[in-house]
Amino acid sequence: MTAGSSAECDVGVAGGRVVQMGGSLRGRRVIDASGALVLPGGVDMHVHLSLPSPPVPGTPAWVDDFASGSRAAIAGGVTTVGNMTFPWDWQSLSKAVARDLAAAASGSAVDYVLHPVLTSPGAEAVAELPGLAAAGHSSVKLFMMMPEFESQIDQVIAAIALAGRSGMLTLLHCEDGALVRFAGSQLLAAGRGSVADWAPSRPDSAERAAVERAVAICEATGSPVYIVHLSSAAALESARRGQARGLPVFVETRPLYLYLTSKVLAEPDAGKYIGSPPLRESADVETLWRALADGSVHTVGSDHAPWSLEAKTDSSQDVMTARQGVADLETMLPMLFSEGVRTGRIPLSRFVSLVSTTPARLFGLFPRKGTIAVGSDADLVVLDPQRHRVIDGAAMQSRAGYSAYDGWDVHGWPRFTISRGDVVYEDGEVIAPPGRGQWLRRAGGSHTTAAAHLAAP
Numbered sequence: 001m002t003a004g005s006s007a008e009c010d011v012g013v014a015g016g017r018v019v020q021m022g023g024s025l026r027g028r029r030v031i032d033a034s035g036a037l038v039l040p041g042g043v044d045m046h047v048h049l050s051l052p053s054p055p056v057p058g059t060p061a062w063v064d065d066f067a068s069g070s071r072a073a074i075a076g077g078v079t080t081v082g083n084m085t086f087p088w089d090w091q092s093l094s095k096a097v098a099r100d101l102a103a104a105a106s107g108s109a110v111d112y113v114l115h116p117v118l119t120s121p122g123a124e125a126v127a128e129l130p131g132l133a134a135a136g137h138s139s140v141k142l143f144m145m146m147p148e149f150e151s152q153i154d155q156v157i158a159a160i161a162l163a164g165r166s167g168m169l170t171l172l173h174c175e176d177g178a179l180v181r182f183a184g185s186q187l188l189a190a191g192r193g194s195v196a197d198w199a200p201s202r203p204d205s206a207e208r209a210a211v212e213r214a215v216a217i218c219e220a221t222g223s224p225v226y227i228v229h230l231s232s233a234a235a236l237e238s239a240r241r242g243q244a245r246g247l248p249v250f251v252e253t254r255p256l257y258l259y260l261t262s263k264v265l266a267e268p269d270a271g272k273y274i275g276s277p278p279l280r281e282s283a284d285v286e287t288l289w290r291a292l293a294d295g296s297v298h299t300v301g302s303d304h305a306p307w308s309l310e311a312k313t314d315s316s317q318d319v320m321t322a323r324q325g326v327a328d329l330e331t332m333l334p335m336l337f338s339e340g341v342r343t344g345r346i347p348l349s350r351f352v353s354l355v356s357t358t359p360a361r362l363f364g365l366f367p368r369k370g371t372i373a374v375g376s377d378a379d380l381v382v383l384d385p386q387r388h389r390v391i392d393g394a395a396m397q398s399r400a401g402y403s404a405y406d407g408w409d410v411h412g413w414p415r416f417t418i419s420r421g422d423v424v425y426e427d428g429e430v431i432a433p434p435g436r437g438q439w440l441r442r443a444g445g446s447h448t449t450a451a452a453h454l455a456a457p
């Protein structure tokens with residue numbers, strides 16, 4: 001099954017690549033996929049397997065690294081990840097990239113790319129972008145809600161223009177920082193600053209305002225933008241208006257927004273569900289599902305950012321300090337299959353496009369990744385639609401030890417995961433050594449040509 005076609009045939013693999021499809025085949029090993037679906041491996045371009053700042057003893061931080069995170073990926077059918085790489089302590093972007101390349105080289109069991117994060121758009125950091133693109137790192141991430149974004153907005157726009165000219169895709173976290181800080185301080189002043197009020201502390205108006213600006217920056221600079229984890233109908237409407245004008249505005253959503261609403265924040269352990277933007281309302285959820293089907297949302301990325309349950313439910317947090325992010329690498333594909341494909345909300349071909357083919361195209365990895373074709377890497381998931389499992393985060397590969405979906409009955413799990421021809425998941429076991437993953441050099445500008453291929457689903 002690919003995003004464009006399906007067939008019942010044997011797939012021949014040699015030297016880590018697909019070498020034959022159909023016809024008669026014989027091999028050293030035969031994997032029986034009867035009753036299951038053979039899909040291209042998941043391409044999750046939004047994960048956090050390295051810390052945003054150096055670890056401080058005694059202070060909670062994200063709990064997965066490239067080793068444990070890539071095991072979670074494998075168990076969930078994801079064979080390529082894109083990691084957000086933050087400079088530490090005013091490190092240059094190149095230093096940060098070198099640091100994470102070394103960590104991933106020894107830890108990652110799946111293939112990977114890095115997205116350098118431009119935390120502060122000073123002249124030196126911005127000047128690094130063309131060199132990073134030339135070295136094969138053709139994406140850059142910015143957080144619109146950071147104070148540095150607003151205070152250096154002229155440099156930010158110049159940086160995004162340069163990124164586009166260098167063939168980079170610009171990833172944007174779209175929330176307006178000033179509006180978010182205003183909402184949070186109002187709630188705190190009114191004595192309503194607990195994490196239960198996380199949703200009103202980051203209203204969809206703040207997300208919409210940021211998306212409007214992202215679209216305007218795209219229009220002004222001509223640089224393609226990729227809006228990470230879009231959460232609301234209001235923000236989607238803004239992105240769609242840009243898309244309707246033919247602008248290269250690409251949209252990712254994340255699993256959290258497809259399955260949960262702000263209602264769960266009334267639970268005593270609301271901290272479990274904190275991410276930003278926050279959970280929205282059921283009308284937003286329905287809008288996002290329709291957008292997955294109609295093509296105005298292009299990809300689903302996990303935004304895997306795992307904390308321990310203890311750190312997430314620590315009662316000292318408030319709306320300004322709550323720890324953001326959840327573990328989602330192992331659950332992303334099975335849940336989207338179970339809740340999307342099985343229910344008929346999205347066709348199987350669209351599922352493949354959302355979690356594999358389109359991210360591979362946008363990030364310059366296609367056709368090596370994102371499809372099953374002769375010459376492509378043999379990254380395959382044998383997904384068994386009958387296999388069901390009740391989610392229990394404590395039994396999963398992430399060190400988070402819990403899942404935001406604990407107790408959900410999910411149908412459709414990998415029977416095998418194959419990465420460059422290696423069987424890395426079989427019989428419920430991850431069998432991949434750390435460090436077997438490879439960094440993927442990307443050509444600049446591939447997303448601009450990819451845009452032309454991103455016709456209606």
Ligand SMILES: [Zn+2]
Nearest residue numbers: 046048303305
């Ligand atoms: Zn993220």
